[in-house]
Amino acid sequence: MEFSFMYKEGGAHPDEQKGFTDSKPIVEASVPKIMVYPIAMHIGAPADPIVEVGDQVKVGQMVAKEGGFVSAHVYSSVSGEVVAIEKRPQAGGGEVDSVIVKNDYAYTRAEPIVKPGHSSEMTNKKIIDTIRKAGIVGMGGATFPAAVKLAPPEEAKIDTIILNGAECEPYSTSDHRVMFEYTDEVIKGIDIVSQLYPDLKNIYIGIEDNKKDVKKALEKATADNKKVTVQTLKAMYPQGSEKNLIKSLTGREVQPGELPADVHVILLNVSSARAVYHACELGEPLLERVISVSGTPIRNPQNLKVRIGTPIESVIDDCEGFSEIPGKVLSGGPMMGRAVGDLSVPISKGMTAVSVLTRQEAQIDEPEDCIMCAECLHVCPVSLQPILISEAFERGDIEKAEKLGAMDCIECGNCSFICPSKIPLLDNIRGAKAAIQAKQEG
Amino acid sequence: MDNSIDMKKAQNKLQVGPSPHIRTRRTTKSIMIEMLIALVPPMIAAVYFFGWGVFIQLVVASGVAVLSEYVFQKMTHRKVTISDCSALVTGTLLGLSFPVTVPLWVVTVTSIFAIVVVKQWNAGLGNGGIGRNYLNPAVTARVCAKIFFTPFFTDWILPTGFLGGPYGGVDAVSSSTPLEFIGHGAQSVSNQVPALRELFLGANLGGNIGETSKLAILVGMLYLIFRRIISPKIPLLFIGSTVLVMCFWGSFDLEFMLTHALTGTLFFGATYMATDYSSGALTPGGKTVFAIGGGVLTALLRIVFDYPGGLGIAIIIMNICAPFIDQKLMPRIYGHKKRPEVKFDRQSPNQL
Numbered sequence: 001m002e003f004s005f006m007y008k009e010g011g012a013h014p015d016e017q018k019g020f021t022d023s024k025p026i027v028e029a030s031v032p033k034i035m036v037y038p039i040a041m042h043i044g045a046p047a048d049p050i051v052e053v054g055d056q057v058k059v060g061q062m063v064a065k066e067g068g069f070v071s072a073h074v075y076s077s078v079s080g081e082v083v084a085i086e087k088r089p090q091a092g093g094g095e096v097d098s099v100i101v102k103n104d105y106a107y108t109r110a111e112p113i114v115k116p117g118h119s120s121e122m123t124n125k126k127i128i129d130t131i132r133k134a135g136i137v138g139m140g141g142a143t144f145p146a147a148v149k150l151a152p153p154e155e156a157k158i159d160t161i162i163l164n165g166a167e168c169e170p171y172s173t174s175d176h177r178v179m180f181e182y183t184d185e186v187i188k189g190i191d192i193v194s195q196l197y198p199d200l201k202n203i204y205i206g207i208e209d210n211k212k213d214v215k216k217a218l219e220k221a222t223a224d225n226k227k228v229t230v231q232t233l234k235a236m237y238p239q240g241s242e243k244n245l246i247k248s249l250t251g252r253e254v255q256p257g258e259l260p261a262d263v264h265v266i267l268l269n270v271s272s273a274r275a276v277y278h279a280c281e282l283g284e285p286l287l288e289r290v291i292s293v294s295g296t297p298i299r300n301p302q303n304l305k306v307r308i309g310t311p312i313e314s315v316i317d318d319c320e321g322f323s324e325i326p327g328k329v330l331s332g333g334p335m336m337g338r339a340v341g342d343l344s345v346p347i348s349k350g351m352t353a354v355s356v357l358t359r360q361e362a363q364i365d366e367p368e369d370c371i372m373c374a375e376c377l378h379v380c381p382v383s384l385q386p387i388l389i390s391e392a393f394e395r396g397d398i399e400k401a402e403k404l405g406a407m408d409c410i411e412c413g414n415c416s417f418i419c420p421s422k423i424p425l426l427d428n429i430r431g432a433k434a435a436i437q438a439k440q441e442g
Numbered sequence: 443m444d445n446s447i448d449m450k451k452a453q454n455k456l457q458v459g460p461s462p463h464i465r466t467r468r469t470t471k472s473i474m475i476e477m478l479i480a481l482v483p484p485m486i487a488a489v490y491f492f493g494w495g496v497f498i499q500l501v502v503a504s505g506v507a508v509l510s511e512y513v514f515q516k517m518t519h520r521k522v523t524i525s526d527c528s529a530l531v532t533g534t535l536l537g538l539s540f541p542v543t544v545p546l547w548v549v550t551v552t553s554i555f556a557i558v559v560v561k562q563w564n565a566g567l568g569n570g571g572i573g574r575n576y577l578n579p580a581v582t583a584r585v586c587a588k589i590f591f592t593p594f595f596t597d598w599i600l601p602t603g604f605l606g607g608p609y610g611g612v613d614a615v616s617s618s619t620p621l622e623f624i625g626h627g628a629q630s631v632s633n634q635v636p637a638l639r640e641l642f643l644g645a646n647l648g649g650n651i652g653e654t655s656k657l658a659i660l661v662g663m664l665y666l667i668f669r670r671i672i673s674p675k676i677p678l679l680f681i682g683s684t685v686l687v688m689c690f691w692g693s694f695d696l697e698f699m700l701t702h703a704l705t706g707t708l709f710f711g712a713t714y715m716a717t718d719y720s721s722g723a724l725t726p727g728g729k730t731v732f733a734i735g736g737g738v739l740t741a742l743l744r745i746v747f748d749y750p751g752g753l754g755i756a757i758i759i760m761n762i763c764a765p766f767i768d769q770k771l772m773p774r775i776y777g778h779k780k781r782p783e784v785k786f787d788r789q790s791p792n793q794l
Contacts (some may be wrong), residue, residue, distance in 0.1 A: 014464060093458075170464070243776055255777045274728040313449050322447040328457050339458040343449055357464070362457055364465055368526070371470050371573040372788065377726065382776035385725070403784040405775040413462030420468045421573075427460055435606075 010244075011236035012379040012414045014170050016210065020294040020301040022173040023281030026181055028305050029318050031421065035309035036346040037063055037074050037099040037114045040092050042137040043144045044070030049099055055082045058110040060285055063099040066132075072145045072349075077287040077307035080104040089342040091331035091351060098346075101309070112283025119192050119280035125278060127196060134279035135286045135349075140164055140175070140240070140269035141332055143350035146276070150193060150268075152261035158197040159264045160250055163190055163273060165207040165214070166233060166240030169333025172357040173292040175270040177303045179207070182274055183221045189273030192280050193266070194227070203228045205250045208235040237335060238412040242267055244381045256408060271352075276381075286349060292318045297326040300396035306347045312354055313343040327362030330355040335413045368421040376415035376425055382408050386415035390428035398439060399433035409433065470572070474527035476671050477593070480662035481534055481714070487644055487655035492542045496651050500537035502546050506553035507533025514558050520571075528572050532556055535580040535714055538652025539585075548591045556583030577761045579722040585754040603775070638697070641704035653710035663713040663779065672717040676733045680712035683737030691745055708740065711753040721761040724788070727771035728764065735767075736760045 038044040047064035057063060057076040064074035076099070113133045114126075122130070132147035142341040150246040152158065163186070167175040168393045179186055194200055203225070205218055209232040222228040233239050233248055243254055244266065252263040260267050268276075271289055278284040286306060294301040299320035306315055312329065316322065330337035331351050347354075384405050392400040406429055414424040507624035511529040515522045525532075536553055556579040564570030565577055640646055644655030653659070657736045666672040685703045702708070707715075716722065716736050723732040736756050741753025769786035 012466075015468075021488055168699070253777045258777070316449070320471060321449070322452050325452055325455050328459075328463055330463060334461075334463040335463050337463065338461070339456070339463060341453075341456055341458045343453045343456075359457075362463060365469070368573075369572050370524070371473070371528075372722075372724055374472070374719065374724050374726075374729070377724065377773065383773040384775060385772065387724075400784055402588070404782055405778070408775050408777065411461075416468050417462045417464060419471050420466065420473055422465060422469070426462065430460070 010327040010379070010381050010383070011234075011239065012236075012418050014234065014237055014417060017174050017294070018176070018210065020171065020173075020298075021292045021303050022176055022211075023176075024173075024301070024303055024305045025234075026138040026177050026290055026305050029307070029315055030312060031078060031103060031105075031307055032310060033103050034311070035038035035071075035076070035080075035101045035103055035307070036088050036311060036344070037076065037101065037309045038088065038096045038346065039064045039067075039074055039098065040090075040096050040242065041074065041143060041308075041348040041350065042072040043142070044068060044072070044148075046097070047071055047074050048362045049085050049097065051082045051085075051099060053082055053084060056080070057082060057101055058108045060110040060112070062285075062295060063101070064153045064242070066135075066145075070145055070148055072137050073133065073285070074099070075135060075285045075287055075308075076101050077309050079106050079108040085262055089345050090338055091338050091345050091348060093338065093341075112330050113279065113285055114283045115277065115279065116283045119188075119277075120195075122192075122195070122280060124196050127192060130280050131276055133285065134275065136272060136275045136279060137286075137349050138269055139271035139275065139289060139350055139352070141336065141350050141352055142198040142242075143348075146268075146272055149261075150196060152259070152266070156261040157199045157264055158261065158266050159201045160266070161190065161194060161197070161203045162199065162207040162249055162265060162267045163203065163247055163270060164242075164245055164267055165205055165211075165213075165270045166245060167270075167312060167352075168208060168235070168237045168240040168337055169337070169353070169355075170237075171292065172333050172353040173294070173303060174290045174352050176211050176214060178274060178290050179211070179293070180217055181268045183217045185274045185277045186270055187218075187221045187290050188281065189275070190228075190268070191225075192276055193268060197266070200227065201265075202250075205230045206233055206240075206245050207231070207247055208233055208239055210235040220253050238381055238410070241381060241410055241412055243410060289347070289349065289351070291315070291347060291351060292353045293356075294353065295326070296358050296361070297322045297324045299323045308349055311344045311346050312340060315347065315354060316343065316356075322356070324358065326356045327359035327387060328357040332358065334361075335417065336411065351359060365422045367423045369423050373420060375418045375420065379414040379418045381412060381414065382410055384415075385408060386425045386429060390423060390425045391433055393432040393435070394427045398432060398435045401429075404438045406432040409435060463759030468793070470526045470528070472710060473671055476666070476669055477531045477714075478498040478527070478534060480665045480671070481531075481652075481656035483661040483665075484538055484655065484710070485534075487658035488538065488651035491644055491647075491654060492651050496537075496542055497541065499542065499546070499651070500534060503540075503549050503553050504530050504533030506550050507536065507557050510554045510557045511562065513596040514562050518562075523572060525573065525585050527655045529557055529561075532561065532579045535652075536583060539580065539584050539650045539710070541649065543652050545594050548587060548594055551582045552587040552591075555586060556580055559583075562664065573720050578715055578718045578757055580638065581715050581721075581754050581757045582760075582772055585751075585758060586653050588751060588754070590722070631716065638700055641701065650707065650710075653707050656704050656709045659709040659713050663709075666713070666717070672713075673729060676717045676722070676729055679730060680716050680737040680740075681708060681734035682710055684741045685737075687741035687745075693743070702741070702744070706744075707751070707753045711740075711757060712737070715753075715757055716760075721757075721764065723764045723768050723771075725768045725771050725773055727773065728768040731767050732760050732764055743788060 045068035080103045084100040088098040090096045136146040137143040218230045389404045507529045541599040560579040560582045562570045649656040667674045689699045739756035
């Protein structure tokens, strides 16, 4: 028997809030008249627009080309006319150049990026090229270009693939539904990726123990693959963080400055795996994703299959709108998501969910004095002492904040969440990180 | 839709700000209130065994604590923080840690000392206030009271029933605490010690009003553990290490060992005092060492010195050591080989 009520170190238990949508089938979102394609939906160099105002585009036609090695192509997910290329607000805050396409509702398709149905015969180079061509990024929110991540130097000797299906953010159920409804596509996506690594020994599918239906579906779909282990993990935040998941499943720790590949591990999000299948087997670039639209102020929370570029207000309309004035609309979940100030912001490649908080839920009280309860130490997944870093930063002692490991913070938000004194610990740690970086850059 | 909320209107009211966007409902005040709830079982036991008079003692102790915090913060032009209920907890703990025979002026002086000298002034060690005091206010004040005021409450009276007690008009029976028969270097249980069952329930037992019924304390302890207010390892390791040392000292005499576990302030102190956030250790490893150290010291003080009230001294010693323990036991950061090497200090940023 597990004593789950006991003190569990290295994680927190925010209300899961998944009941809004976790048993609702994915439905197709409606497609609005105006679609917005930001040229930077990924980490790395922004893409360069390759269309001009007035051009006609097809579904699956590239509208912006990768701007460097670490970058990703952007495609139009509808057919129609390019009506503007201008700055538009983005989920990450600020404005970014975006290609605006007026939907003609004809859905004329462009040529597939590769000949469909030949993924099993592809060379490694061809697979990576196809993934690059498709513009796939880490769809769990990290948005790192997949073609770069999946092609580490040969000496990395990848022996483990981890499919990240933990989905530890409250409200989010998109990965859950994708694994349940598109099980075969996800598994085929992993099969394609696993062709890349000759030293591969294990494929772990990490899911939290609150997704029992998924475990069964995955085990059934992978029954004849000896390398695959469907591993249930304790539902705990941030179980799905890269470092945490690698440690939980393989016992390995990624050293500071290292990548998962340095410990012979490749991590892949569920939706990214499905996108790999769509690219290599069907010849489709990344055009759509599944998101959950959830929260108390949403009248009819749902899981939606959305064309990338659809403004948030359109998916909220699909869910019958707000039943009360919301406090915060978040791209992602309430722990690591970004607050959106403008509902015309489009659904981007890495947006897992639109979570909406009531004004009361979004209320954050004034900070009080620290009572040294040590909760922030207990919940820190990388064993920092958040309060000490926060205090060092407030005193202006940046050197001390650095020695205390500020740069190792993964910004999961557990410390700020758990603090009974409502001290903005993560804000202070972010401040310390920025100051350390500024100092290093001279 | 007829009753839909207009998208533009909703957008204009949207809040933005950095993640995380939600906070736990727990606050400093709610933690203190849960501490008070956990003190209800010992309070009920105290009333049951020592009569309604204990109420007066508790009201004086907690009232004076809250009032002295208020007056001190007003006089020093600090923010008044009595609404966080921490002074109320300190006062209640103090009230429960005296025998019912104590004169109320002793309670009053001790309460003021706890709040003003130990908590707010931090015994002169640095800036005080909630979360900043190095010493446990209730324990330190109680130990000082024992040193200075012992003549005023030497005799421990036995309980005289629900409506009896010294304020009930019934003659009080004076007695020694059971600990005095097994402390002082004793290695076995004298026949003057009450039976284990009585020690556990607190029946016919003299002592400080809050600590006689181990059953009541156990209920409070379980509440705090299940509500995740305290880490279970502190009370368990604390009591466990005292018992273990006694086990060896008493040559594995089970009765001697259990008698030690159930006498004196051990249960009360391990549950409500050693778990104090501010004066305890901060790091997970530090908490373990703090608890074991406190437990072992308590046992040693009972054995070596002619002094049964070892727990208070043990906690104070561990309070003083806590920052040094934390310094040595800072957790190893994920992916790093060594613990961080940096001076551990708990000075408030806004009070320097």
